[in-house]
Amino acid sequence: MMTKPTVAVLGIDLGKNSCSVAGLDDTGRVVLRRRLSREGVVRLTASMPTCVMAMEACCGAHHLGRVLREQGHEIRLMSPEYIQPYVKAQKNDERDAEAIAEAATRPTMRFVELKSEAQLEMQILHRARTRLVTERTALINQLRALLLERGIIVAKGRSRLEQHLASMLDEGAPAPMALSPRTLLLIEDMRLEWRDLDRRIAALSAEFQVRAREDQLASRLATIPGFGALNATALVAAIGSAETFHRGRDLAAWLGLVPRQVTTGGKPRLLGITKRGNVYLRTLLIHGARAALPSLVDSPTTMGEWLRGLSARAHKNKVIVALAGKLARIAWAVLRSGQGYRKGDMPVIA
Secondary structure: OOOOOOOOEEEEEOOOOEEEEEEEOOOOOEEEEEEEEHHHHHHHHHOOOOOEEEEEOOOOHHHHHHHHHHOOOEEEEEOHHHHHHHOOOOOOHHHHHHHHHHHHOOOOOOEEOOOOHHHHHHHHHHHHHHHHHHHHHHHHHHHHHHHHOOOOOOOOOHHHHHHHHHHHHOOOOOOOOOOOHHHHHHHHHHHHHHHHHHHHHHHHHHHHHHHHHHOHHHHHHOOOOOOOHHHHHHHHHHHOOOOOOOOHHHHHHHOOOOEEEOOEOOEOOEEEEOOOOOHHHHHHHHHHHHHHHHHHHOOOEHHHHHHHHHHOOOOHHHHHHHHHHHHHHHHHHHHHHOOOOOHHHOOEOO
16 A cells, blocks of 8 residues: 655745645655645645745745744745746746745755744834835925926925925915915815824834834844834844844845945956845935944944045945945844944944
8 A cells, every 4th residue: 555655845835815835755756736725725734744834935924834833844934036946947836836845945045034923013014104104205296296386496305395385374474376275275185194194104103112112122223323213123023133144244135235246257346235135124224324424433433443444435325335234234243142232342443
């Protein structure tokens, strides 16, 4: 009597309603192919011996990964770009599942750390705030365009526009001849919407401040120059305690803050930063570095000396990006060491 083959690695190609699974045995041979719903995947894995469950790190993968981990399985999440080379011939869901399973067996594969519910919640809050900021920017631009079409030019800056609208609508000054009563009502409605967006953005920002104080990892990150509540909570939500990264440079590379390399014939050539990975985190780090640069460049520390030397030979924007990469490495060290950043630890230049 033939024994049922044992699945060593199960690749799961996630979909909204249906998922394709492909199971490999110890030799890498495909011994199982199924198309199931998400609930069917959970029922199937509950009846299987403990094995490796491989998925793309996409929407819904972390929730399903936690469910499968509770069943005793080992979870391996991978970036979709690393799985693409293993897809054979024409692309379909079954071959995608097989490629996921095969990629999970490679010893050089890089895996994504499974996120907790708290991390996913924090990421949702950051994405909601980003959406609100984008909506506010679009609303302000539309207001400026509306006024400009009627010959009213307002100086740059959000506060300048607020002051102009206040003088035009609140202080009882006669309305400009170019603006009809209906247009004034529309501008007032847009200003009310602007105020509501300000209130919602401020509420989320205040919540990040509270969470940064309560979370141990985020509070340690907040001790680093250029790190505020936004940077700290966003980074912790993305990487947790940074156990996935073996060194600080790996984190900087994951954020796209290291130079691109073009090497041929043994001659290395470094170009601009790769801009890979999380755009939001990279933007926060660069803005944080821009805010911290003036104080750091004047400090009598090793970092201050490094920044002064770099500023003498490079453009300010390059210095800011280089500092952002340095801050990413410091953040990795702070997360892995369990201690906060202390400026006094840096040697003082005589």
